Amino acid sequence: MNEQAIQKIALVTGANKGIGRAAAERLAALGMTVLIGARDPRRGEEAAAELRAAGGHVHAITLNVTDQTAVREAAEQIQERFGRLDVLINNAGITGSGNVSPEDATDQIPSAVDLDMVRAVFETNVFGVIAVTNAMLPLLRRSPAPRIVNVGSHAGSLTLMSDPDGPFAALLPSAAYSPSKSALSALTVQYANELRKDGILVNAVAPGFVDTDSNDHTGHLTPAQGAAILVRMATLDTDGPTAGFFGEEGPLPW
Incomplete structure (x- = not known):
């Protein structure tokens, strides 16, 4: 029996390190075949090899979300x-x-x-999500229980960021990262509304302040802790939520 007949297939973009890698590791531990999407083929294969050595069904796939050709080729490889x-x-x-x-x-x-x-931030954080999602939708439609998880941020919450006495009041104003994550939340709702009738659950998640390269390792959560909510929403039952925004602490305000 081939592996696709007995295992779920999961693609995690930006998964050669940090939160993505931790999510891939957890999904593999749950018995899924996991595809490590990475811009750098070498780094992607190194991460995949490490997870395979731990017993996971893990494969690297070259995927630059800002490159339409690379996105299309990745979808074709998964199809084949x-x-x-x-x-x-x-x-x-x-x-x-x-x-x-x-x-x-x-x-x-x-x-x-x-x-x-x-523009560069939106190209990756918003337009890249549209490109990858649209390329993978024909494949997701062949799943009996497809799930899409968009990794957002607490910094994308308009409610939290506009509170002068809130937990994020000390953050510097942002014209790029925070708005891109707000846009991603809005995009998540629109995809969820379109795909609800097809049984495809689409949700946004906020991993929290995780210790990663992107924040110079100033985060207080481990990548595994941050990845927990990604994995939870990726493994929802059929009666699970869609068009939601969630953190480890539960539903988050938009």
Whole structure:
């Protein structure tokens, strides 16, 4: 019996390190065949090899979410090898400010921001999600229980970010990263509304402040802790929510 007949197939973008890698590791531990989407083929294969050595069914797939040709080729490879996709986790994302803590991202202050940086952030965090999701939808439609998880951020919550006395009041204003994650939440709702009738559950998640390269390792959560909510929403039962925004603490305000 081939592996696609007995295992769910999951694709995690940006999965060679950090939260994506931790999610891939957990999904593999649950018995899924996991595809490590990575821009760098070498890094993707290194991550996949490490997870295979731990006993997981894990494969690397070259995937730059901002490259339409690469996205199309990745979908074709999944089609040829597995014939379907059960889980898509849109995890690939950039902050735009490089590997610095949020408190140091002075280049995102709206009145002085470089528009090219804003465009680059939206290209990955929003347009890349549209490109990958649309390319993978024909494969997801062949799954008996397809799930899409978009990795957002607490910083994308308009409610939380607009509260002058809230937990994020100390963060610098952002014209790139935070708005891109707000847009991703809005996009999630629209996909969920379109795909609800097809039984495809689509939700956004906020992993929390995780220790990763993108924040210069200033986060207080481990990648495994941050990945927990990704995995939970990727493995929802058929009566699970759709068009929602969730953190480890539960539903989050938009």
